[in-house]
Amino acid sequence: MDAPGFRLIAWASRLVPPARRADWRREWEAETAYAWRSLRRGGSPSPLALLRLRSRILTCVIDALWERKETMTMTGLFNDLRFATRSLLRYPAFTAVAVLTLALGIGANTAVFTLVDSVLIRPLPFRDSERLLALGHLGREGQDQLPISEGLYLLYQKQASSLESVAMYGPTVVNLVAEGEPERVPAQSVTPSFFEVLGVQPAIGRTFTAEEGRPGAEPVAVLSDGIWRSNFGADPAIIGRTVDMNGTAYRVVGIMPEGFGHPNREARIWTPFVVDPVRAPLAAFAAQGIARMAPGSTLEGVRAELQGLIARLPELFPEEGQATFLQGVGLKVNVLPLKQAVVGDVGRTLWIILGTVGFVLLIACANVANLLLVRAEGRQRELALRVAVGAGRAQVLRSFMSESLILAALGGGLGAAVAALAVRVSSGFVPSDVPRMAEVGVDGRVLAFTGAVALGCALFFGIFPMVRYGRGDLAAQLREGAGRGATGGPEHHRLRNGLVVLQVAMALVLLVGSGLMFRSFLALRAVDPGFDVEGVVTARVSVPSGEIAGRLETAELFRTLRDRVAAQPGVTAAGLVASVPLGGSYAFGSIEVEDVPRGPNELPVFAAQNRADEGYFEAMGIPLLEGRTFQRGDGAEGFRAVVVDEAFAKQWWPNGSALGRRLGRNGPDDEWWEIVGVVGVVRQESLEAEPQPTVYFTTTMGPAGSPAPTRTLDLVVKTAGDPLQVIPVLRRELRDLNPRIPLSNPRTMQDVFDSATARTSFTMAMLGAASGIALLLGLVGIYGVVSYIVSQRTREIGVRIALGASAPSVRRMVVRQGIALAGAGVGLGLVAAGAMSTVMKSLLFGVSATDPLTYAAVAAALVAVAVLASWLPASRAAGVDPSTALRAE
Amino acid sequence: MGQLFSLTYPTAAVLLAIRHGHRYGFDLMDATGLPDGTVYPILRRLERRGVLEGTWEDEAAAQAEQRPARRYYRLTRVGEASLAEVTERFPALVRAFEAPERA
Numbered sequence: 001m002d003a004p005g006f007r008l009i010a011w012a013s014r015l016v017p018p019a020r021r022a023d024w025r026r027e028w029e030a031e032t033a034y035a036w037r038s039l040r041r042g043g044s045p046s047p048l049a050l051l052r053l054r055s056r057i058l059t060c061v062i063d064a065l066w067e068r069k070e071t072m073t074m075t076g077l078f079n080d081l082r083f084a085t086r087s088l089l090r091y092p093a094f095t096a097v098a099v100l101t102l103a104l105g106i107g108a109n110t111a112v113f114t115l116v117d118s119v120l121i122r123p124l125p126f127r128d129s130e131r132l133l134a135l136g137h138l139g140r141e142g143q144d145q146l147p148i149s150e151g152l153y154l155l156y157q158k159q160a161s162s163l164e165s166v167a168m169y170g171p172t173v174v175n176l177v178a179e180g181e182p183e184r185v186p187a188q189s190v191t192p193s194f195f196e197v198l199g200v201q202p203a204i205g206r207t208f209t210a211e212e213g214r215p216g217a218e219p220v221a222v223l224s225d226g227i228w229r230s231n232f233g234a235d236p237a238i239i240g241r242t243v244d245m246n247g248t249a250y251r252v253v254g255i256m257p258e259g260f261g262h263p264n265r266e267a268r269i270w271t272p273f274v275v276d277p278v279r280a281p282l283a284a285f286a287a288q289g290i291a292r293m294a295p296g297s298t299l300e301g302v303r304a305e306l307q308g309l310i311a312r313l314p315e316l317f318p319e320e321g322q323a324t325f326l327q328g329v330g331l332k333v334n335v336l337p338l339k340q341a342v343v344g345d346v347g348r349t350l351w352i353i354l355g356t357v358g359f360v361l362l363i364a365c366a367n368v369a370n371l372l373l374v375r376a377e378g379r380q381r382e383l384a385l386r387v388a389v390g391a392g393r394a395q396v397l398r399s400f401m402s403e404s405l406i407l408a409a410l411g412g413g414l415g416a417a418v419a420a421l422a423v424r425v426s427s428g429f430v431p432s433d434v435p436r437m438a439e440v441g442v443d444g445r446v447l448a449f450t451g452a453v454a455l456g457c458a459l460f461f462g463i464f465p466m467v468r469y470g471r472g473d474l475a476a477q478l479r480e481g482a483g484r485g486a487t488g489g490p491e492h493h494r495l496r497n498g499l500v501v502l503q504v505a506m507a508l509v510l511l512v513g514s515g516l517m518f519r520s521f522l523a524l525r526a527v528d529p530g531f532d533v534e535g536v537v538t539a540r541v542s543v544p545s546g547e548i549a550g551r552l553e554t555a556e557l558f559r560t561l562r563d564r565v566a567a568q569p570g571v572t573a574a575g576l577v578a579s580v581p582l583g584g585s586y587a588f589g590s591i592e593v594e595d596v597p598r599g600p601n602e603l604p605v606f607a608a609q610n611r612a613d614e615g616y617f618e619a620m621g622i623p624l625l626e627g628r629t630f631q632r633g634d635g636a637e638g639f640r641a642v643v644v645d646e647a648f649a650k651q652w653w654p655n656g657s658a659l660g661r662r663l664g665r666n667g668p669d670d671e672w673w674e675i676v677g678v679v680g681v682v683r684q685e686s687l688e689a690e691p692q693p694t695v696y697f698t699t700t701m702g703p704a705g706s707p708a709p710t711r712t713l714d715l716v717v718k719t720a721g722d723p724l725q726v727i728p729v730l731r732r733e734l735r736d737l738n739p740r741i742p743l744s745n746p747r748t749m750q751d752v753f754d755s756a757t758a759r760t761s762f763t764m765a766m767l768g769a770a771s772g773i774a775l776l777l778g779l780v781g782i783y784g785v786v787s788y789i790v791s792q793r794t795r796e797i798g799v800r801i802a803l804g805a806s807a808p809s810v811r812r813m814v815v816r817q818g819i820a821l822a823g824a825g826v827g828l829g830l831v832a833a834g835a836m837s838t839v840m841k842s843l844l845f846g847v848s849a850t851d852p853l854t855y856a857a858v859a860a861a862l863v864a865v866a867v868l869a870s871w872l873p874a875s876r877a878a879g880v881d882p883s884t885a886l887r888a889e
Numbered sequence: 890m891g892q893l894f895s896l897t898y899p900t901a902a903v904l905l906a907i908r909h910g911h912r913y914g915f916d917l918m919d920a921t922g923l924p925d926g927t928v929y930p931i932l933r934r935l936e937r938r939g940v941l942e943g944t945w946e947d948e949a950a951a952q953a954e955q956r957p958a959r960r961y962y963r964l965t966r967v968g969e970a971s972l973a974e975v976t977e978r979f980p981a982l983v984r985a986f987e988a989p990e991r992a
Contacts, residue, residue, distance in 0.1 A: 030957040031915045056925045063929035
């Protein structure tokens with residue numbers, strides 16, 4: 001007999017756990033049937049009464065769900081987790097080791113992922129940033145990396161339809177004078193389109209108008225949020241007022257939002273990049289270019305269109321000699337997605353480090369898996385009991401999984417905390433050439449990553465007990481396992497041994513990696529930079545033309561400063577140079593060699609150039625090989641002397657002396673400069689890069705009639721004592737000369753040298769830490785397995801000793817087992833490391849990626865560790881008392 | 890007496906209704922005026938705690954009416970004891986149940 005509502009009840013009953021289902025359904029059906037009968041007994045029921053009954057029957061779903069929930073909490077997942085927690089708490093040492101191991105592994109991964117995500121994966125913080133491009137050029141088959149010129153900027157701006165807007169920017173530093181105190185402030189000069197290209201609105205006020213980017217406009221400036229707060233008290237009324245920069249009054253028109261900046265957040269003030277539309281030079285590549293693609297354009301489309309414009313240069317600028325020159329160098333446009341240009345080559349290092357910590361995590365997981373297997377054995381009796389009282393296989397396996405989940409969750413939580421701390425602490429150690437560091441932080445994405453990694457770990461090491469107990473007759477396996485003299489079965493040994501072999505192999509790969517990095521680091525430190533690092537300080541001095549307009553006065557100020565510094569007690573030498581070695585900047589330029597005249601269609605010789613004067617080579621400890629260094633009276637306005645390095649001298653005059661030969665800068669008609677000295681080779685660009693033949697000009701250049709001084713020079717001071725104590729003296733001397741010119745970026749040459757090795761030492765430190773952990777975990781892994789084997793074979797060892805085996809022979813036997821495991825791991829690891837050597841190659845310096853010494857040393861170290869790890873259990877085995885061993889169990 | 894179950898107003902209402910002779914699930918919904926969906930979970934919980942006891946009614950009686958046997962609830966000794974607390978804490982509720990009886 002079916003009453004209305006029975007179908008619903010039947011459906012809802014499926015929610016009810018099977019044990020209660022029949023009774024539950026019967027009760028509801030009885031109530032419903034009774035209710036319908038009562039309702040109909042009084043004649044035809046009112047629609048309201050019908051509705052009330054139907055809605056009452058509907059509540060059976062609530063009741064069914066309640067039953068389900070109640071049963072779930074009693075026997076389901078919740079119960080599993082509660083049980084697992086209790087059982088983990090029963091073995092606090094095991095739990096602590098497992099959780100800490102995981103926290104270390106997951107924490108390291110989270111920290112490095114944070115870095116990788118912020119630097120490499122996340123889009124740039126600009127609107128539709130995938131449409132942003134970096135515009136550059138290549139000349140002479142890619143030999144010259146050229147940014148953009150004003151002429152090409154105007155051309156692209158006007159003609160390229162695949163680009164929505166184009167902008168130029170260049171770094172500069174301004175002398176900001178506020179309340180009498182001069183301050184050197186990093187700034188950028190940008191075309192008005194800069195903000196439009198990046199798609200950023202000012203927080204207050206406006207950015208630049210197109211007119212403000214043309215000659216003759218009033219000087220205006222946009223401030224960063226940072227400087228607005230620190231120097232102007234976050235006063236919005238600053239808009240419209242003027243500030244004194246480089247001796248000129250600039251009207252502040254806007255404040256940018258916090259965190260804005262490109263390519264980094266260093267610039268604190270922006271001023272217009274003034275381009276003269278009439279006289280913009282085509283071939284002076286003086287600024288960086290960025291652009292925003294028009295909607296629908298592609299990278300290839302932009303590339304093709306711009307290359308097409310370059311091909312038409314002679315036609316577009318018929319009267320320009322520069323257009324033909326650009327054709328001559330084979331100018332090619334170099335368009336990259338902006339993110340790729342910003343990130344540069346740091347990606348490889350970061351991915352390798354992420355791979356490294358990934359390995360550490362795998363090793364950690366293998367360790368935990370091994371621990372879990374050991375524990376599963378210890379629990380065989382308990383498990384057998386559970387199966388005996390009716391727990392199904394699924395339930396037993398679920399309890400293993402619950403433990404894994406809890407361990408991973410604890411490890412993940414602790415790991416996230418470790419990572420947050422590590423990111424905070426380590427941001428100071430990350431080499432300064434890693435881009436986008438200001439954007440790094442732990443956020444939701446990173447936490448999602450941590451969660452995923454932790455879950456992956458739980459699945460990874462939770463699977464091993466499943467493999468072990470997941471097949472065949474569980475009860476039989478457990479009965480057998482819990483019986484006397486259990487050996488765990490060969491299959492089980494294989495599983496655990498396999499895990500240890502894998503651990504050792506991965507540890508070897510990491511150790512090889514860090515060994516190679518260490519050797520690179522040593523090689524890099526051993527490079528002779530060509531100058532003396534000890535006791536040398538350097539600081540930058542910039543004289544803006546707004547401050548001292550006169551050319552001779554500027555040169556005179558530098559000279560006086562140098563003389564006054566050189567006369568200080570404790571200072572043994574002082575000099576000036578356009579850019580100190582390894583300081584981040586180096587220049588190339590064309591040179592004419594008088595002895596080697598070039599034909600009309602020949603390109604000029606390119607050589608590295610620097611500018612220095614009296615005292616520089618002495619202060620820097622650069623050896624003089626021939627002739628003399630600069631002295632008073634050398635310069636564009638006096639004796640036009642140049643100094644070349646040994647490489648340049650050898651290149652042009654391999655058999656004779658370079659002294660007395662003459663060089664020119666601006667074509668064969670220009671005045672000649674005479675070589676007065678030859679000095680040692682200096683690593684100017686970086687420690688890794690082979691030095692380029694270099695020419696040193698004096699700090700005043702140009703025609704003898706109107707010499708042009710270099711307005712920004714690095715002061716180099718050699719001291720007898722502590723170099724840092726000289727810095728206040730330098731400040732004082734400069735202030736005495738002109739209080740409106742600040743001394744910027746004072747540092748020792750040792751600092752400069754250290755930061756040149758920073759990326760290598762950072763990578764080395766990361767790999768070193770990772771492989772140290774890997775080695776430790778490997779040691780624990782081998783120890784665990786060998787002691788387990790010993791404990792399983794106690795009876796057998798007892799028999800051997802009873803039969804006359806000596807203690808050393810027993811010890812040897814056990815240690816051999818450890819060595820066998822390590823040997824297999826080392827073999828596998830060597831193959832893996834060899835296969836991965838190509839990945840490492842780009843990070844290495846002065847050592848081959850397959851350096852046999854490193855490989856051999858690491859392999860030997862791992863075998864030694866294996867001996868060490870098996871020694872303790874071996875001693876235990878050797879001390880077995882046969883009578884006890886045989887009686888046991 | 891230890892806290893065997895939390896004595897909420899709905900729970901008290903269900904206990905009193907049973908005390909006053911309402912024994913079946915649907916009848917208890919009518920007698921207590923509680924929302925239909927809340928009554929069965931209360932019955933289930935109280936039964937599990939041993940406050941109530943569920944029993945199937947006589948098959949023969951149900952057969953005579955051509956319907957399945959219903960399940961009815963009665964107070965256990967624990968349930969009877971708990972009524973003292975109900976009386977103490979919800980006197981108005983007790984009065985409300987007694988009123989129609991007098992009428």
